[in-house]
Amino acid sequence: MRDVAPDQDRHLPTTHASLAHGVPPAARATIFALSVAGGISVGPKEGRTLVFGRNRPEVHVCVGEDDPRVSRQHGVLTHTGERWWIRNTGRLPVRLPGGRLLFAEEEPVPLAEGYTPVFVRGSSGREHLLELFVTGADGGRPAARHRDATQQPVLWRLDDDERLVLVVLGQRYLLHEHRPQPLSWRQAADQLAELQPDAGWTPKRVEHAVTAIRTRMSRGGVPGLTREEVGEPVGNALNDNLIRELVLSTTLVPPDLEMLGDT
Structure with missing residues (x-):
């Protein structure tokens, strides 16, 4: 397993709240990665790589450790060109937002700032969640907008x-x-x-x-x-x-x- 630099790096316990609720203040482009088995947050640095998969001793974030359908090293997160990218190295595809399936032979996909849920399909219809959060310029969660008017969906005009x-x-x-x-x-x-x-x-x-x-x-x-x-x-x-x-x-x-x- 590739080591990560100690600066700005922090292990996240299994009791850590869902990243969907936001993350603590951190440097821009810090990535948080979390599963039910815990996770990690690391600061941005060219070439940094985090590995996720079933084999707890050999990955940074363990996903589906009791499910043999999940590969031992199912994917990697890499910081390059000032962005974090996700690449699938497992046997089965991972599912990204919008239903996008990412296969092992495909090019890495860039992660947007903010929250990204990634699903790894397992046995008997199980899906294992890997939560990702990349901090933006404000270094943390988006500002609360309780009183803003609700944005209306785009309604397509039909006769x-x-x-x-x-x-x-x-x-x-x-x-x-x-x-x-x-x-x-x-x-x-x-x-x-x-x-x-x-x-x-x-x-x-x-x-x-x-x-x-x-x-x-x-x-x-x-x-x-x-x-x-x-x-x-x-x-x-x-x-x-x-x-x-x-x-x-x-x-x-x-x-x-x-x-x-x-x-």
Whole structure:
């Protein structure tokens, strides 16, 4: 295991509060890393490396020590170019915020300032949490903003036909089904034809309407809505990403299901 310099370094006990609540004041770009087995905080220095994984004697932060699905050395955190980076060295991917999976063969990913939860998948559906926190210019947690106005989500503008198409396409998400998927073009067109018999709905018309919405939202900054971003095979990924963005932004909400009547 690579040693870390003693200056600004501190071991975190198993009783340490979640890093989601913030960290004590520290030099800018200090990293805190914590699991249920404890953790460590170290100051920034070019080339510094912290190792996390199952083998407690050989890592700086022990993660999933009783779970053989977790690699003995599952990943590293390295300070280079004035930033901290995370790299996966284990057999299984680690999950980053936004559902991003980081595999062993991939390039390291930079960590943003503030709190980052990292999940290491284990046996029998278990997921082991590694909490990371990189301090910013203020050297600690963000300032409390109790009285600030709540920032509203971005609501995407939809006309009546677009909203109806999307509610039909994404109804399983609004119904909170387990692992929902969008309807197929044919399924959506058949249901739309029942709702609006004289509107001339066909699978191609549904596809063109949804593609236009995806294109508009992609230009508006929403990731994961183009084939170039997702890669082949695309499958349902584009429409899945679309519906999830619309639901998370509250552009589509469960009461919209009233548009479907009793069908």
